[in-house]
Amino acid sequence: MSQEAKRDRRRLQLIEATIETIAERGLVGTTLAQVAKAAGVSYGVVGFYFRSKDALLRATLDHLADDYEAVARRAVEKAGASPAARLVAVVEADFSAEVAQRRKIAAWTAFWSETRATPAFRRRCVELQDSYLTLTSELCRQIVEAGGYAVDPRTVAAGLNAMVYGQWIEMHLRAGKLGREQARRPCLLYLKAFFPDDLAGLVRDAA
Amino acid sequence: MSQEAKRDRRRLQLIEATIETIAERGLVGTTLAQVAKAAGVSYGVVGFYFRSKDALLRATLDHLADDYEAVARRAVEKAGASPAARLVAVVEADFSAEVAQRRKIAAWTAFWSETRATPAFRRRCVELQDSYLTLTSELCRQIVEAGGYAVDPRTVAAGLNAMVYGQWIEMHLRAGKLGREQARRPCLLYLKAFFPDDLAGLVRDAA
Amino acid sequence: MSQEAKRDRRRLQLIEATIETIAERGLVGTTLAQVAKAAGVSYGVVGFYFRSKDALLRATLDHLADDYEAVARRAVEKAGASPAARLVAVVEADFSAEVAQRRKIAAWTAFWSETRATPAFRRRCVELQDSYLTLTSELCRQIVEAGGYAVDPRTVAAGLNAMVYGQWIEMHLRAGKLGREQARRPCLLYLKAFFPDDLAGLVRDAA
Amino acid sequence: MSQEAKRDRRRLQLIEATIETIAERGLVGTTLAQVAKAAGVSYGVVGFYFRSKDALLRATLDHLADDYEAVARRAVEKAGASPAARLVAVVEADFSAEVAQRRKIAAWTAFWSETRATPAFRRRCVELQDSYLTLTSELCRQIVEAGGYAVDPRTVAAGLNAMVYGQWIEMHLRAGKLGREQARRPCLLYLKAFFPDDLAGLVRDAA
DNA sequence: GATGAATGAGCCTTCATTCAT
DNA sequence: GATGAATGAAGGCTCATTCAT
Numbered sequence: 092m093s094q095e096a097k098r099d100r101r102r103l104q105l106i107e108a109t110i111e112t113i114a115e116r117g118l119v120g121t122t123l124a125q126v127a128k129a130a131g132v133s134y135g136v137v138g139f140y141f142r143s144k145d146a147l148l149r150a151t152l153d154h155l156a157d158d159y160e161a162v163a164r165r166a167v168e169k170a171g172a173s174p175a176a177r178l179v180a181v182v183e184a185d186f187s188a189e190v191a192q193r194r195k196i197a198a199w200t201a202f203w204s205e206t207r208a209t210p211a212f213r214r215r216c217v218e219l220q221d222s223y224l225t226l227t228s229e230l231c232r233q234i235v236e237a238g239g240y241a242v243d244p245r246t247v248a249a250g251l252n253a254m255v256y257g258q259w260i261e262m263h264l265r266a267g268k269l270g271r272e273q274a275r276r277p278c279l280l281y282l283k284a285f286f287p288d289d290l291a292g293l294v295r296d297a298a
Numbered sequence: 299m300s301q302e303a304k305r306d307r308r309r310l311q312l313i314e315a316t317i318e319t320i321a322e323r324g325l326v327g328t329t330l331a332q333v334a335k336a337a338g339v340s341y342g343v344v345g346f347y348f349r350s351k352d353a354l355l356r357a358t359l360d361h362l363a364d365d366y367e368a369v370a371r372r373a374v375e376k377a378g379a380s381p382a383a384r385l386v387a388v389v390e391a392d393f394s395a396e397v398a399q400r401r402k403i404a405a406w407t408a409f410w411s412e413t414r415a416t417p418a419f420r421r422r423c424v425e426l427q428d429s430y431l432t433l434t435s436e437l438c439r440q441i442v443e444a445g446g447y448a449v450d451p452r453t454v455a456a457g458l459n460a461m462v463y464g465q466w467i468e469m470h471l472r473a474g475k476l477g478r479e480q481a482r483r484p485c486l487l488y489l490k491a492f493f494p495d496d497l498a499g500l501v502r503d504a505a
Numbered sequence: 506m507s508q509e510a511k512r513d514r515r516r517l518q519l520i521e522a523t524i525e526t527i528a529e530r531g532l533v534g535t536t537l538a539q540v541a542k543a544a545g546v547s548y549g550v551v552g553f554y555f556r557s558k559d560a561l562l563r564a565t566l567d568h569l570a571d572d573y574e575a576v577a578r579r580a581v582e583k584a585g586a587s588p589a590a591r592l593v594a595v596v597e598a599d600f601s602a603e604v605a606q607r608r609k610i611a612a613w614t615a616f617w618s619e620t621r622a623t624p625a626f627r628r629r630c631v632e633l634q635d636s637y638l639t640l641t642s643e644l645c646r647q648i649v650e651a652g653g654y655a656v657d658p659r660t661v662a663a664g665l666n667a668m669v670y671g672q673w674i675e676m677h678l679r680a681g682k683l684g685r686e687q688a689r690r691p692c693l694l695y696l697k698a699f700f701p702d703d704l705a706g707l708v709r710d711a712a
Numbered sequence: 713m714s715q716e717a718k719r720d721r722r723r724l725q726l727i728e729a730t731i732e733t734i735a736e737r738g739l740v741g742t743t744l745a746q747v748a749k750a751a752g753v754s755y756g757v758v759g760f761y762f763r764s765k766d767a768l769l770r771a772t773l774d775h776l777a778d779d780y781e782a783v784a785r786r787a788v789e790k791a792g793a794s795p796a797a798r799l800v801a802v803v804e805a806d807f808s809a810e811v812a813q814r815r816k817i818a819a820w821t822a823f824w825s826e827t828r829a830t831p832a833f834r835r836r837c838v839e840l841q842d843s844y845l846t847l848t849s850e851l852c853r854q855i856v857e858a859g860g861y862a863v864d865p866r867t868v869a870a871g872l873n874a875m876v877y878g879q880w881i882e883m884h885l886r887a888g889k890l891g892r893e894q895a896r897r898p899c900l901l902y903l904k905a906f907f908p909d910d911l912a913g914l915v916r917d918a919a
Numbered sequence: 920g921a922t923g924a925a926t927g928a929g930c931c932t933t934c935a936t937t938c939a940t
Numbered sequence: 941g942a943t944g945a946a947t948g949a950a951g952g953c954t955c956a957t958t959c960a961t
Contacts (some may be wrong), residue, residue, distance in 0.1 A: 115413030119326055122934060125375055133943050134939095144935060197414055207404055209322035216471050242487070250484030253464025260463050261456070262408055264423050277457030280449070284491035297443040301923095308924095329951060340926045342955090415941060510845070531829030533740055549922050549959095554954060558956060573790030611828055618825040620885055621818055630885050656901070666897030670881050673872025678827055678837050691871030694863070698905035715944090722945095743930060754947045756934090761945095765931065 097108050102140050102150065107131050108142055109151045114197035124146075149211055150201050155181035155195060155213070156219045161209060162189050175289035181227060185255045186275040193267060196259045233242060234286050254278050303419045304477060309347050309357065313338050316358045321404035325412060328353075358416055359409050361404060369396050375435070381440035382496035385489060392462045393482040400474060403466045431455055441493050454492050461485050516564065517552050519544050523565045528611035532619060535642045537561075566616050569609060576603050580641070587701035588647035592696060595641060599669045600689040607681060610673045634655055638662055648700050661699050668692050719777055719790060723761050726751050730772045735818035744768075770832055773823050776816060783810050786847045788847070795854035796910035799903060802848060806876045807860070807896040814888060819878045855907050870904050875899050 108130030112121045129136045141147040157188040163184045170180035184190060206213035224245075231244035244252055282288040315337035319328045330351055334341045348354040370391045377387035391397060413420035431452075438451035465481040490497040522544030526535045537553040537558055541548045577598045584594035598604060620627035638659075645658035672688040697704040733742045742764055748755045791801035805811060819858035824917040827834035845866075852865035873890045879895040906910040 098485060117325075117412040119412060120415050124934075135943050135945095136941090138936070139942075151920090197411075200407065200411040201468055203408040203470065204404075205324040205326060206323060207473065208327050213471065213473065220471060222488075232336065246421060246484055246487060249462055249468070250488055253468055254457055254461045254488075255482060256467050257460025257462065257464035260467070261427070261460055264413055264420065265408065266414070266420065277453050279458060280453060281457055281488060282492075283460075284488075304924095330953090331951080341928095342926050342953095343924085343954095345953065346924070347928095517792060526827060531739075531826040532828060534829050537957090538955075547922050549924095550920090552957070553921075570776060586917065611825075614821065614825040617885065618818075618821040619738040619740060621735060621887065624739050627885065627887065634882075634885060658872075660898050663879075664875055664902055667878025667882055667898060668871055668875045668902075669878065671878035674824055674877050674881070675841075677824065677868070678834065680834065681829070690726055691867050691874060694867060695871055695875075695902060695905075702814055718945095744932090745930080755949095756932095756947050757945085759932065759934095760947095 098140070099134070100284055101132075103154070104132070105137060105147065106151045106154045109147060110155070110194050110198045113151075113201045114194040118148075118201040145209075148202075149215075151198065152215050154211060154277050155198060155202070156179055156215055158195075159219065160222065162187060163223070163226070174230045174237070175286060175293060178227065178230045178234065178280065179290065179293045181223075181230070182251070182255070182275060182278050182282070184259075185278070186271045188271070191259065191262065191271045191274070193262070200260060200263050220252065223252055227251055234289055238286060238289055240286060242285055247282075251278060251281065254281055300339055304322070305347070307444055308339075308343070310361075312339070312344060312347055312354065313358045313361045316354055317362070317401050317405045320358075320408045321401040325355075325408040352416075354468060355409075355416075356422075358405065359419060359422050359453055362405060362409070363422055365402075366426065367429065369394060370433070379438045381444070382401070382493060385434065385437045385441065386436070386486065386497065386500045388430075389458070389462070389482060389485050389489070392485070393465075393478045395478070398466065398467070398469065398478045403470050407467060407470050428458065430459055441496050445493060445496055447493060449492055454489075457486065458485060510595050512554070515546075515550070517568070517610070518546070518559065519551060519554055520568045522564045523561055524569070524612045527565075527615045528608040532562075532615040559623075563596060563629075565612065566626060566629050569616070570629055571610060572609075573604055573633065574636065576601060577637070577640070585697060588640075588644045588651070589707060592641065592644045592648070593693065593704065593707045595637075595644070596665070596669070596689060596692050596696070600672075600685045604683070605673065605676065605685045607676070610677050614677050634666065637666055641665055648703050652700060652703055654700060656699055659698075665692060665695065668695055677708070721874070722753075722757070724775075725753070725767065726758060726761055727772045727775045729813050731770055731776070732821045734772075734822045735815040739769075739822040757857075768829075769823075770836075772819065773836050774834060776819060776823070777836055779816075780811055780840065781843065783808060784844070784847070786794055790883070795851045795858070796907060796914060799848065799851045799855065800900065800911070800914045802844075802851070803872070803876070803896060803899050804905070806899070807879075807892045812880065812883065812892050812895070814883070817884050821881060821884050842872065844873055848872055855910050859907060861907060863906055872899060872902065875902055 105126065108126050109121070111129050112125045116125060123137045124134055127137050127148070130136075137147065141150060163181055166180040166184035166187070167177050170176045202212050202216060207215055226258065227248040231247045231282045234240070235242060235244045235247075244272045255278055258269075260270045262271075262274050279290070279294040312333065316328065318336050320330045323332060330344045331341055333354070334344050337343075344351075344354060348357060370388055370392050373387040373391035373394070374384050377383045409419050410423060413423055434455040435452045438454045441447070442449060442451045442454075462485055464477075465485065469476045469481050470476075486497070486501040490501045520538065522540045525536070525543050526539045537551045537624060538548060540561070542552050551561065555564060577595055580594040580598035580601070581591050584590045616626050617630060619622075619629055641662040642659050645661045648654070649658050651657060669692055672683075672692065676685075676688050684709045693704070693708040696709045727748065729747050730742070731752050733746045737746060744758045745755055747768070748758050751757075758765075758768065762771060784802055787801040787805035787808070788798050788868055791797045823833050824837060848869040849866045852868045855861070856863060856865045876899055879899065880889075883890045883892075883895050900911070900915040905913045
């Protein structure tokens with residue numbers, strides 16, 4: 092393995108330990124010693140691969156965001172050409188095993204809570220959301236246009252995004268009592284309420 | 299003023315300074331010195347009125363929750379007997395000037411993020427949400443029953459709650475760029491999508 | 506009761522609470538709040554009757570020393586004219602119910618331990634001991650002279666003093682397991698070893 | 713030097729600085745900052761090698777006790793087989809340059825004074841004393857048995873222990889005015905008074 | 920006199936950062 | 941590269957002192 096790859100693997104290992112630590116101890120209780128311990132590496136390693144604690148947190152947020160976008164992009168591509176199918180695919184990505192992990196959701200809430208104090212966090216969170224809204228608004232627009240619906244696509248997209256984040260918080264608060272599929276249901280029903288014809292085959296009533 | 303009242307006023311003053319500080323510096327950056335400064339009192343006062351920092355944070359969360367419940371309860375009572383009007387009143391309370399303040403929303407996100415690490419936080423957050431869900435589920439149930447809708451009232455209520463929290467996060471991330479009324483719109487439209495007849499007079503399309 | 510007497514009673518009450526607190530929490534754990542609580546008075550009272558914490562501690566030590574000297578003086582006077590009887594009376598005073606209280610012994614050890622750091626403590630402790638040594642040396646001298654013993658009275662007195670203090674420490678460490686009479690025995694046997702004829706009638710072998 | 717040895721050296725360095733600081737400032741005035749300063753290391757080092765201040769104090773007491781026991785054991789072994797010689801050797805160890813240092817005696821008084829408040833201190837102090845009493849009682853018993861004395865060996869041993877502790881306090885209070893040999897004299901005379909034949913050659917009258 | 924609130928200095932502890940091995 | 945010791949700044953907490961009622 093190349094030096095580069097080794098280095099990246101170490102960084103990823105530390106980032107995941109950071110997510111784990113944030114999830115278990117909160118951002119307040121996340122210390123470099125804890126992260127090192129969670130990663131199973133010696134204390135000094137953290138300082139070796141990341142300039143500072145801030146840099147580590149920043150890298151962790153970037154990883155979460157990049158990771159999310161990659162999953163969403165793949166889901167959309169796999170869903171085919173239909174806007175409705177693509178929209179559902181986005182929601183399914185939002186509650187996929189990869190994205191909606193307890194640890195990751197916990198980390199998201201931590202980063203959100205610090206956006207006011209740390210502009211870099213805010214920028215990245217807003218950027219991700221903008222990209223999400225751009226994508227889902229466009230899909231809604233196509234559905235609205237094709238189906239002749241009388242709703243504002245941006246508003247529907249905004250509501251969807253809100254509901255996803257809200258359900259993540261719910262999952263976070265309920266600490267595992269709310270499953271991914273259960274959490275996803277209101278989101279799909281929401282879309283179905285606005286686009287009944289298009290979502291009919293994609294969302295089962297009983298689900 | 300009685301000793302009791304004075305004491306309560308001081309406590310409230312400190313709690314509000316805590317909310318302010320959390321909003322500006324995040325939970326990580328919230329120190330007792332900052333809180334004291336924000337409250338315009340000397341450092342020792344905090345220790346005098348609250349046993350510890352944890353106790354102060356706990357009291358702050360309790361205040362936020364109690365405050366929210368009082369506002370919601372008043373709104374529902376003022377809304378009259380109609381379930382639909384009551385449901386809309388709840389949403390309006392969620393985005394009222396009293397509840398949806400930047401400072402308070404920021405504090406909520408902070409407490410949510412620490413629920414995993416601080417069980418007491420989790421309990422209070424879940425308790426509030428349970429109470430919210432109980433109320434809104436019941437209202438939805440009444441609407442569904444009276445209107446003959448074919449939806450699960452609990453799911454609609456869960457989605458509403460999620461969307462409200464999601465929009466709060468949105469307001470938090472956008473740091474003032476998303477106004478209270480603008481944030482409220484998707485929530486009302488969401489309800490209107492499920493209960494079109496009942497919400498027709500209460501939610502304007504153009505709003 | 507006169508103002509003066511009332512004042513003195515309050516001061517004594519606080520001093521005894523101080524002894525109690527030192528005994529239970531150690532000098533390190535002795536705070537003015539604890540003393541006030543032990544005395545059953547409000548917090549501010551302490552500052553009212555004593556200029557400072559140091560002054561309170563100083564007054565407590567003075568009280569202990571004065572108290573001891575009064576008890577010893579009375580015991581000697583009551584013992585009659587015989588030097589041997591007087592010497593035994595001193596030892597009995599050292600382990601009397603008044604002097605050898607657990608609380609008081611604990612306070613003595615606390616003051617001894619701080620003599621290096623607080624010259625005022627050292628002065629008072631040394632002063633008391635000088636007075637004790639002067640008295641016991643003189644008594645020993647009279648016994649030696651009259652009995653024709655071949656020992657240095659000062660050395661015997663020094664040994665006696667040391668053994669008393671040592672037994673106090675023993676009682677302190679054993680926390681009540683070593684009774685006052687049991688602790689006194691080696692001291693009396695010590696004297697009897699040097700002055701067998703004079704102590705014969707005063708110290709029982711079986712005791 | 714090995715890591716282990718280095719670590720132990722640092723710990724010892726800090727323990728000795730603690731003894732020094734307790735001696736100079738008393739337990740009340742002993743702060744970690746003072747200890748660090750006395751040890752000539754930075755402030756954080758203390759927290760690095762000892763979990764807490766309590767742990768440091770506990771380790772200091774353990775060191776004092778272990779140190780004492782080692783000195784006493786060596787002295788006894790060097791003294792040969794004679795019980796009387798061994799007993800004298802113990803007393804000589806009690807007032808040896810190694811054991812009866814001003815700093816160490818001061819520390820002992822400090823620990824004694826806190827035994828009521830800190831059970832761990834009490835346990836270690838009592839344990840040491842028990843071990844001392846066991847050894848000296850046994851030696852006294854052997855002397856009594858061989859010499860046909862009519863005294864209780866345990867009482868003699870208890871008196872010896874008390875006198876040693878009492879003389880330590882005396883040395884502490886007199887702050888150097890009472891030398892080690894001078895302090896030892898009453899203890900040896902005490903033994904000689906009970907065991908005149910056996911101690912005759914070991915204790916000079918003029919000493 | 921008596922009360923207890925207010926102040927702020929000082930302490931223990933934690934922890935990010937730096938550095939020597 | 942990797943380790944973990946060393947540093948010192950900063951936070952929470954305690955508490956003696958002061959003061960207003």
